[in-house]
Amino acid sequence: MTRSPLHTRLLASAALLLSAGFSAGALAHNPMCECKAIDAEQIKCTGGFSDGSGAPGVTLDVIGYDETILVPGKLGDDSTLTFKKPGSEFYVLFDAGPGHVVEIDQADIEAP
Numbered sequence: 001m002t003r004s005p006l007h008t009r010l011l012a013s014a015a016l017l018l019s020a021g022f023s024a025g026a027l028a029h030n031p032m033c034e035c036k037a038i039d040a041e042q043i044k045c046t047g048g049f050s051d052g053s054g055a056p057g058v059t060l061d062v063i064g065y066d067e068t069i070l071v072p073g074k075l076g077d078d079s080t081l082t083f084k085k086p087g088s089e090f091y092v093l094f095d096a097g098p099g100h101v102v103e104i105d106q107a108d109i110e111a112p
Contacts (some may be wrong), residue, residue: 033094033102054079
């Protein structure tokens with residue numbers, strides 16, 4: 001069976017696209033988020049990625065143990081969000097998309 005030049009080029013293009021997808025996966029970076037109490041009332045969270053890049057605009061919600069969103073938020077231009085500590089038990093959810101999620105329980109937040 002002989003292949004036309006067009007068929008050969010299509011196969012080569014498909015192979016190139018597949019290999020590009022594999023190399024992009026090799027360059028993946030992990031999400032990182034850290035929260036610290038500024039004082040008894042305020043908590044500051046900073047998000048980013050293991051390659052050193054920031055995460056401005058990424059969703060960072062404060063969620064109660066009953067799964068209600070207590071403080072809906074997005075990281076600012078400096079990749080931080082400061083919020084008032086809720087009166088009930090909570091955790092922080094940094095959500096940069098599928099496979100890029102970090103949860104921080106209130107017990108893991110450093111005291112001032």
